[in-house]
Amino acid sequence: xxxxxxxxDVGPLRAAPEFRFVLAAQAIxxxxxxxxxxxxxxxVYQLTGSSLQVGAVGLVFAVALLVGILSGGVVADRADRRxxxxxxxAAVVVVFVGLAVNAALPAPHLWVVYAAxxxxxxxxxxxxxxxxxxxxxxxxxxxxxxxxALTALSIQCGAVIGxxxxxVIAAGPGLAVCFALDALCFVISAVLxxxxxxxxxxxxxxxxxxxxxxxxxxxxxxxDRVVGxxxxxxxxxxxTAMPYALFPELASEHFGGGPQTVxxxxxxxxxxxxxxxxxxxxxxxxxxxxxxxxxxxxxxGVAIACVGLTASLWVALAALVFAGLxxxxxxxxxxxxxxxxxxxxxxxxxxxxWLAQGTVTPNVGNMAAGVLAxxxxxxxxxxxxxxxxxVAVTTLSLRMPGLRRARLSSSVDPRAVDADSYPREDAAAPxxxxxxxI
Numbered sequence: 001x002x003x004x005x006x007x008x009d010v011g012p013l014r015a016a017p018e019f020r021f022v023l024a025a026q027a028i029x030x031x032x033x034x035x036x037x038x039x040x041x042x043x044v045y046q047l048t049g050s051s052l053q054v055g056a057v058g059l060v061f062a063v064a065l066l067v068g069i070l071s072g073g074v075v076a077d078r079a080d081r082r083x084x085x086x087x088x089x090a091a092v093v094v095v096f097v098g099l100a101v102n103a104a105l106p107a108p109h110l111w112v113v114y115a116a117x118x119x120x121x122x123x124x125x126x127x128x129x130x131x132x133x134x135x136x137x138x139x140x141x142x143x144x145x146x147x148x149a150l151t152a153l154s155i156q157c158g159a160v161i162g163x164x165x166x167x168v169i170a171a172g173p174g175l176a177v178c179f180a181l182d183a184l185c186f187v188i189s190a191v192l193x194x195x196x197x198x199x200x201x202x203x204x205x206x207x208x209x210x211x212x213x214x215x216x217x218x219x220x221x222x223x224d225r226v227v228g229x230x231x232x233x234x235x236x237x238x239x240t241a242m243p244y245a246l247f248p249e250l251a252s253e254h255f256g257g258g259p260q261t262v263x264x265x266x267x268x269x270x271x272x273x274x275x276x277x278x279x280x281x282x283x284x285x286x287x288x289x290x291x292x293x294x295x296x297x298x299x300x301g302v303a304i305a306c307v308g309l310t311a312s313l314w315v316a317l318a319a320l321v322f323a324g325l326x327x328x329x330x331x332x333x334x335x336x337x338x339x340x341x342x343x344x345x346x347x348x349x350x351x352x353x354w355l356a357q358g359t360v361t362p363n364v365g366n367m368a369a370g371v372l373a374x375x376x377x378x379x380x381x382x383x384x385x386x387x388x389x390x391v392a393v394t395t396l397s398l399r400m401p402g403l404r405r406a407r408l409s410s411s412v413d414p415r416a417v418d419a420d421s422y423p424r425e426d427a428a429a430p431x432x433x434x435x436x437x438i
Contacts, residue, residue, distance in 0.1 A: 007281050008153060009146035012139040018196050019138045019147065022131065025192040027154035029089065032185025034162025035169075036096065036120075038266050039178035040113060042170050042259060043103065045248040047110050051378070055245040055363075055370030061117035062363030066356050068125020073352020074213045076130040077345060081199040085134070088127025089190040093183045095120045100179035125359075129352035134199060136339050136347060145280075145408055148335035152328045153277035160270040167263020217349030220342070227341050229403035230293070230334045231354060233396055235361045237297045237330075241304040241389035242365025243382040250378050255313040268317040269324030276328040290406035293333045294397045298390055299326035305386025308379040336408055 012019050044054050075084060095116050102112040139147045169177050221228050243250075244266070251261040286292055303323035307316045334354075342350045365385070372381045397404055 008149050008278050009143075009281050010150070012143045012147045012150060015140070015143065016138045019135070019150075021192045021195045022134060022138065023150055023154045025085075025089075025189040026131070026151060027158050028185050028192070029158075029189040030155045031158030031162050032096075032182035032189075034158055034266070034270075035166045035178045035185075036099070036182045038163045038166035038263060039103075039170060039175045039182075040099075040117075041245070041248055042166075042262060043108065043175050044110070044113060047108065050370075051245055051249045051373045052370040053110075054248060055367040057113060057117050058245060058363040059367040060114055061121040062360040064118045064121030065125040066121075066360045068122040069128055069352045069356040069359070070125075070214055072126040073129040073217060073349040075126065076133045076348025076351070077213070078348075079130075081130040081134050081348070082193060082196045083198070084130035085127050086190050086193045088123050088130075089186050089193065092120055092123045093186050093190075095123065096179050096183035096186065100176045100183065103174065103176035103179055125355075128355045129348045131193075132339075132351040132355065133347040134196075136342075137199070137344065141340055144339050145332065145336040148332045148339070149277050149280035151335070152273065152280070152332055156270050156273040156277055156324075156328065160267055160274050163263045163266035163270070165263075166266075167259045167261075170263075171259045213349060217346055217353055220346055220350060221353055224341055225400065225402040226290075226406045227338055227350070229396070229400045229406070230337055231357050232400075233294065233297055233393060233403065234330070234334060235357055236392040236396060237300055237389050238358070238361040239365045239368070240392055241301050241382065241385040242362045243304060243307060243369055243385065244362070245366035245370045246373055246378050246381060249373065250307075250316075254311070254379055255316070257313065261313065264313075264317060265320065268320035269327065272321035272324030272326075273328035274324075275321075276325040277332070280329075280332055287407065289333055289337065289408050290402075290404045293330050293337075293406070294393065294404065296326045296330040296333070297393050299323075300330070301386045301389030301393065303386070304389065305383045308382035308386070311379075333408075337406060340408060 013023070040057060041054050044057050045051070047053075072084070072088075098112065099116050102108050102116075135147055135151070136144060166178050169175075169181075221231060247265040248262050251257045251265055255261055257264075300323050303319045303326060306319035307323075310316050310319070338350060338354055339347070369381050369385065372384070376384075
């Protein structure tokens, strides 16, 4: 095997110069986002001493994000996608400035954090589908797996640096600086996206009501059993095995650390994710895409269970590294499968559904973990969640053979295919819940 078959494929950067701006904008905004995620969780835990409150803030953010994403998916298929991405990034800067001002007060207000979660969730959700929908047209169908890997790499660079930096800043200059830096990151991201050429909306045969437009996207996901299966498998994994809300409590009560330990726990999955993205050259050429995807999600569940089974911080960090590696491997394959199988006129709405699932369900999982931590010792919660994940994903893979048979193909262009006529490997599968229909 050649080194080029393993190391990340940078072909999309050579073939699509404007994709570089999208990649850089995502990297810098994700750096700021992870600064704020850790800072908000630390602030809420310091103000309340409750992992349940940490999970509750995440859930509030997730609900607002869901509304924004579903709306943004419709808008992304009707307006200039570049303009939407730029405008929403500029608007959310105001929210982060408000968080910085609140954190600088002698007695920060918890309600401000909740209000910021609502606003940031709604605004970010409105812009996220447009940014994701830009990629297929920029790089072409044959480079979607490579583009997904590069996207994961750019995101994880910020995810590795952000939590550690947040822990250091929180222990030194303070949380207000974290929020201020996030605001600066989103300003830079908006400027980078301004460098893209305008992206006219795809042609739409009829001007449908927004609700009917969302339903059309849902109908496509329901009909295309691979896309539906991809969304469902990640939903099960994130809803059952998402321990991030427990990190402040685990750091202080189980591992005997402080803010720096919290930062290490949040950064460890990103280290594994970064490695997975860097060695992803195989992703576009693997034959059994569905089997590899299912295996990666199972590894995620096992790794999360291991976090709760050890009293050693370093063993827990190693398990989280493996969890991040598995999650990003599955993300690369999920993103490529979804974008390749979705026609251009539905890219915004399907991207919105994928982003909604990928962001809301982890927050639901965090909320569930916070609730369980009120009744069980915190280390027990990830053990239960990881085992549930393994059982649920195994069951799903047995009941959805089409997902197991899913493959990436360089010969299909989603821009030229209608949702109702898209070829499916499992078209003959039984049309019921026990078979494939979801």
